[in-house]
Amino acid sequence: MSSSGPGDEMAGGLDVPSARRIVDSLPLAVFGKDPANEFRFVLWNRKQEELTGISQKDAIGKTDFDLFPHDEAKAFRKADEAVVRGGAAFEIPEERIDTPTHEVIWLRTLKSLVEDDSGQHRWLLGISEDISAQKLAADELVRTSKVLQTTQLQLIQAEKMELIGRLAAGVAHEVKNPLYLISMGLDYFKEGIKPDDPNLPILVAEMSDALDRADKIVRGLLDFSVDKGLDLADSDLVSLVDRGLHLVRYDLTRSGVVVDVDVEDNLSWVIADRSKFEQVLVNVLTNAVHAVEALDGADTGHRFDLRMEMATVDFEMPDEGVRGCQSLRLGEPAVLLRLRDTGAGLPEGDADRVFDPFFTTKDTGKGTGLGLSVVRKIISLHGGHISLRTRGDGQRGAEVQIFLRPAANSGG
Amino acid sequence: MSDKKDTPIKVMLVDDEAGLTTLTKMSLERSGEFIVAVENDPRKAVERARHLQPDILILDMVMPGMDGGDVAAQIRNTPELAQMKLIILTALVSGDETTGGTASIAVGGEGYRALSKPVKLELLQQTIREELESV
Numbered sequence: 381m382s383s384s385g386p387g388d389e390m391a392g393g394l395d396v397p398s399a400r401r402i403v404d405s406l407p408l409a410v411f412g413k414d415p416a417n418e419f420r421f422v423l424w425n426r427k428q429e430e431l432t433g434i435s436q437k438d439a440i441g442k443t444d445f446d447l448f449p450h451d452e453a454k455a456f457r458k459a460d461e462a463v464v465r466g467g468a469a470f471e472i473p474e475e476r477i478d479t480p481t482h483e484v485i486w487l488r489t490l491k492s493l494v495e496d497d498s499g500q501h502r503w504l505l506g507i508s509e510d511i512s513a514q515k516l517a518a519d520e521l522v523r524t525s526k527v528l529q530t531t532q533l534q535l536i537q538a539e540k541m542e543l544i545g546r547l548a549a550g551v552a553h554e555v556k557n558p559l560y561l562i563s564m565g566l567d568y569f570k571e572g573i574k575p576d577d578p579n580l581p582i583l584v585a586e587m588s589d590a591l592d593r594a595d596k597i598v599r600g601l602l603d604f605s606v607d608k609g610l611d612l613a614d615s616d617l618v619s620l621v622d623r624g625l626h627l628v629r630y631d632l633t634r635s636g637v638v639v640d641v642d643v644e645d646n647l648s649w650v651i652a653d654r655s656k657f658e659q660v661l662v663n664v665l666t667n668a669v670h671a672v673e674a675l676d677g678a679d680t681g682h683r684f685d686l687r688m689e690m691a692t693v694d695f696e697m698p699d700e701g702v703r704g705c706q707s708l709r710l711g712e713p714a715v716l717l718r719l720r721d722t723g724a725g726l727p728e729g730d731a732d733r734v735f736d737p738f739f740t741t742k743d744t745g746k747g748t749g750l751g752l753s754v755v756r757k758i759i760s761l762h763g764g765h766i767s768l769r770t771r772g773d774g775q776r777g778a779e780v781q782i783f784l785r786p787a788a789n790s791g792g
Numbered sequence: 793m794s795d796k797k798d799t800p801i802k803v804m805l806v807d808d809e810a811g812l813t814t815l816t817k818m819s820l821e822r823s824g825e826f827i828v829a830v831e832n833d834p835r836k837a838v839e840r841a842r843h844l845q846p847d848i849l850i851l852d853m854v855m856p857g858m859d860g861g862d863v864a865a866q867i868r869n870t871p872e873l874a875q876m877k878l879i880i881l882t883a884l885v886s887g888d889e890t891t892g893g894t895a896s897i898a899v900g901g902e903g904y905r906a907l908s909k910p911v912k913l914e915l916l917q918q919t920i921r922e923e924l925e926s927v
Contacts, residue, residue: 560910567913586811
């Protein structure tokens with residue numbers, strides 16, 4: 381008995397016509413080719429007809445080159461030859477097919493070899509699954525994820541603009557002093573300049589110095605306001621903290637707050653986005669100052685502790701979903717920044733909620749309530765961790781702890 | 793009151809910004825009408841004032857470590873200085889600077905003459921004279 385196709389064989393208990401009907405009505409596209417005869421099609425089920433828009437009648441006996449665009453047919457042939465050569469199954473996880481009816485579909489195809497009676501590989505079998513829907517969904521997911529990331533960055537920037545609004549008042553006041561000095565100098569000159577006046581060089585030096593200070597004050601704010609995407613780089617934490625303190629200098633002075641900064645020797649640099657980390661510092665420092673202002677009859681002489689040191693992550697980093705970068709893990713070395721203030725402290729039982737969006741202990745109209753949630757997001761983008769708790773040493777006030785990834789090379 | 797025409801008016805200036813106090817001192821002393829002692833550390837201001845016994849004290853409001861309000865309060869609580877004339881110099885006063893920017897500031901329940909920075913030399917001089925003439 382010679383066989384001319386897989387359909388003529390007995391198929392385990394089923395009569396051949398029934399077996400054929402089953403193959404024909406599978407929800408998967410099934411096709412078969414004859415490697416000994418130019419890979420012409422010998423099997424072509426209904427689903428395959430549906431997917432390709434080519435009827436069984438038109439397909440049987442033809443090759444890929446007769447049915448599909450040349451480039452596609454070439455690709456199919458290459459895969460077929462590889463399967464025959466290798467003698468093993470071959471999966472094509474996704475391929476794009478342009479059907480004769482000018483549709484685009486995505487298929488996941490498994491090609492394998494079917495043996496004949498003598499155990500030789502005789503037929504090439506192909507099973508295809510239409511994954512167009514999944515592919516569309518996956519692409520949509522990627523698109524949505526990108527939109528989400530953009531939106532997050534926009535939110536971070538919006539929160540920063542609010543901070544800048546508050547800092548601007550401080551900058552305006554700070555700039556008045558150098559301007560005043562220059563104005564006094566000019567008044568002095570207006571009264572007459574005597575070449576041998578010993579005050580002259582001092583005046584000029586002071587005025588020049590004042591100009592530099594004014595420039596630095598304004599530049600600090602301008603640099604801070606620039607909108608950039610996320611740009612993580614090796615950074616000197618001490619220098620970042622310095623800039624952050626400088627930005628909020630006016631608020632600190634006005635509330636009678638002095639910040640004692642302590643840095644461990646040989647502190648590693650950190651991986652940070654300079655501008656966004658400054659935003660975190662400004663936010664955290666401003667909150668601390670507000671906490672002091674919230675105290676009734678506040679005495680002056682508030683001293684905050686700001687300490688930077690190496691530490692080991694001794695807690696499970698919470699899983700905040702997909703991150704764009706690596707993050708710190710339990711047991712890993714980190715750079716720790718701790719700020720302890722002498723303000724009103726945290727409300728009872730709210731320590732966990734402070735980072736929730738819109739949670740606020742401030743009066744309505746004061747702030748958006750988004751500050752800390754944005755701060756947490758920024759730190760998360762840094763692969764780090766932030767926590768806020770009541771001071772552990774018995775004094776009134778709160779403590780912020782920020783863990784950051786150490787840089788591989790400590791620059792400087 | 794009028795023999796002050798010949799002897800310079802003794803001014804004490806308390807402000808943490810050294811550049812500013814240097815220039816203010818230079819400007820005020822130029823004409824010989826005033827002689828200025830400068831104190832950049834607000835915490836030392838009261839002690840210094842007791843020693844110097846200036847005719848008038850010019851006080852900055854916003855200073856790190858101890859603000860002008862505290863200095864003013866301390867002065868009022870010091871018997872020898874209780875009657876000291878005080879002028880507040882500050883960036884905080886929201887006065888109309890084009891008309892001279894003088895106002896009154898209430899500190900610790902008392903009203904003081906206040907000038908907003910930046911202040912013209914003439915206005916400063918004039919204000920000092922007026923304060924000293926008032927009772």
